[in-house]
Amino acid sequence: MFSETGYAATRLTDIAEAADVKQGSLYYYFDSKDTLVAEMLRVGLQKTHEHVVTAIDALGDQATATARLAAAIHAHAEAVIEAVDYTAANARIVGQLPDELRKRHIRVDQRPYGQLWDGLLSDARAAGEIRDDLDLQTLRLLILGSLNWTVEWPDRAKRSPERVANILIAALFDGITTGDHSVQMQAGA
């Protein structure tokens, strides 16, 4: 509901109705709307985290670091596009949260997930599989951002998680250029 309606516009009455209780009853479980939202965000990110870890582990010990990275991209795409409702909600409403709530969420909940990704990237670099002239933290944020933003895509542009992930992986790993148009790019700015 938060994913569809947004943080502020989602009323406790609606949430209660969906849970088949009355609005007042929610206060037996939560102190406020904010603690309810915070709990949802926490659970959501945890589920996403688990989903991604499961996908990576499924590859087994022999997988290369880049293969593991690709699996993570697939899994995150699944989470944000369809598999985990909470993840879409996370992506949609982080920008709408009251300041303290957002900061706490980023600091407490998002940090470990970011570290998982940073680990994937630095493993790949350590294995010599990705170049060492790119800022990995920025790269991670760009990758996750491109996937998270799918929640804003117009309906007609929607694609399956597999499709989106494959395109992103192909572009990232192989590059989008045909020959070596790449060099002249580096010169810019």
Added chain:
Amino acid sequence: MFSETGYAATRLTDIAEAADVKQGSLYYYFDSKDTLVAEMLRVGLQKTHEHVVTAIDALGDQATATARLAAAIHAHAEAVIEAVDYTAANARIVGQLPDELRKRHIRVDQRPYGQLWDGLLSDARAAGEIRDDLDLQTLRLLILGSLNWTVEWPDRAKRSPERVANILIAALFDGITTGDHSVQMQAGA
């Protein structure tokens, strides 16, 4: 203000205060909060559009399609990260808008900007500069999404637009891998 506080939490009182008038006076210029927001979104996207077009035109006629694409990425990064306040607001609040407002904005305002980008990409493909096995619309949304999401980056991860754009361009154009780890990736999913 919308960029920082969000759509719902930004009060007309605050806006009026920043404009050095009283809240009631705003209604001399706008019929409602929504028309005010709609106008801001329209102007914002227009400014971004112009900023990007200017950057592309500055390259002159001899520039390759990929060079033009790179310039567009730089310019959009500038717009969303620092240059155009409106752009950050756009990125931040599209997900928070009431349904009809958002739909109209995407349909009326965002469409032309999306077409500019699709043009850049299809020109590059026509020139044989980028591969022809990637869905260009999806690629465009992934690129813009990765940049738009920078508004959600934690403060400590913030980078200059040049830095962010260069990393994205390097990754996209050259690929992030060192050798041909790429091939085995394509096999996944």
Added chain:
DNA sequence: GTCTATACATCGATAGAC
């Protein structure tokens, strides 16, 4: 643990003087 009822605050919008 869930309900009904209601207090309380907030904020968009309107009215009307100047």
Added chain:
DNA sequence: GTCTATCGATGTATAGAC
């Protein structure tokens, strides 16, 4: 064109019965 004053709606939060 800008102000002050206020209405009216909405929605979170609380009180208290069952």
